[in-house]
Amino acid sequence: MSDTELRVSKIRNGTVIDHVTGGQALNVLTILDIDGSAGEQVSVGMNVPSGRLGRKDVVKVEDRELSQSEVDVLSLIAPEATINIIRDYEVVEKLRVERPDVVTGILACPNTNCITSGSEPVESRFEVLPDGVRCEYCGTIVREQIAEHIESQ
């Protein structure tokens, strides 16, 4: 059993999100709209040693299997993440995050004069660029610290 697994206990059924960029675990939960209010059991390991990343975060969500489209948005803040779907303690599927073309309803536009920043009935929508994201309404480009713009933060 590895050091990481010892720090965060194994789960019976659910999803393990591994190789998350160190310090981004709580943002991962925000993106996935997991706040514990639905009764999910969630384990979080932060800044645990990683051979590949140096330091990484690990998130384990019990009794919930994430879809590919759900995990794709994680690429914005955790491009190296790997997702293991667990059933009866066994990894039955491994997913890699892939950068989506568009993310909807996840990020808030930093332009306070953008129409999505007001009270209009419109969800934010960002085109995913090779090195950032771009608001499809006002065109604002965000390249740095994208996690700061996650909507429900």
Place this chain on the structure above:
Amino acid sequence: MPQDHLVTAKELSRDDIEAILDRAVEIADDPSAFRERHADTLLALCFFEPSTRTKMSFDAAAKRLGGETVDMGSVESSSVKKGESLADTMRVVEGYADAIVLRHPSEGSAKMASEFVDVPLINAGDGAGHHPSQTLLDLFTIRESAGLDDLTIGIMGDLKYGRTVHSLSTALTNFDARQHFISPESLRLPRSVRYDLHEAGAQVREHTDLEAILPELDVLYVTRIQRERFPDENEYRKVAGEYQIDAETLDDAKADLSIMHPLPRVDEIAPDIDETTHANYFEQAHNGVPVRMALLDRLL
């Protein structure tokens, strides 16, 4: 144009632009031939910000095509004052009119509004975002005076918040145009516009003063440096003075340099330029009617 809206200049291909400008030439040459072309059509003018030229020229364009207009009136006298969303206003207005012209103070407002309506929607200015119908009349004016290929154009003033600049520079990527942007550091083109220009492979250079580049220019497009953008009045005065031109400034310019401005001007173009052959800004404003007639003719 891939859809029946005009939201940004990015939607305009070279073919689109040339077709609209060609039609505008036909209209300017013989307005009477188009007098009843769009009789029984109704254009909604929804201006959430004050406007003189854009609103009046759309009004005139619709009427010169035989159509009518219905005007939302001022924000103070509309349901906006009661807290109605733009989305709801647009959904109501689309039931009244065959097309909508929208000006709104928020960036992205026209894009959002276009998603709520089925009638054609024209962005007549969305905050500091875009103003594509202005761009069409700018291109018409440039084509008349200097041609759109092998063009060297200087665009000077408030490039950060100047929506006419954002649309014009984007549209010019369809042509063989060398674009020189002249502004204070604090009012450079926004990142999003520079990104589009780079993606389009545009020939672009940025400058902080006009002097060195002026002799090369076929067109100098001047915009107002907006006092309200500066938190410090002294900072405004310092930069605004650097970007004012007068007849003497143009001593080193080409004899056929065309000076343009989307208007209103304040003091960035001195009145002594008005009487020179360089002054093209009033002609530019007049071109708004035939160009917007051509645009309406395409969308209606």
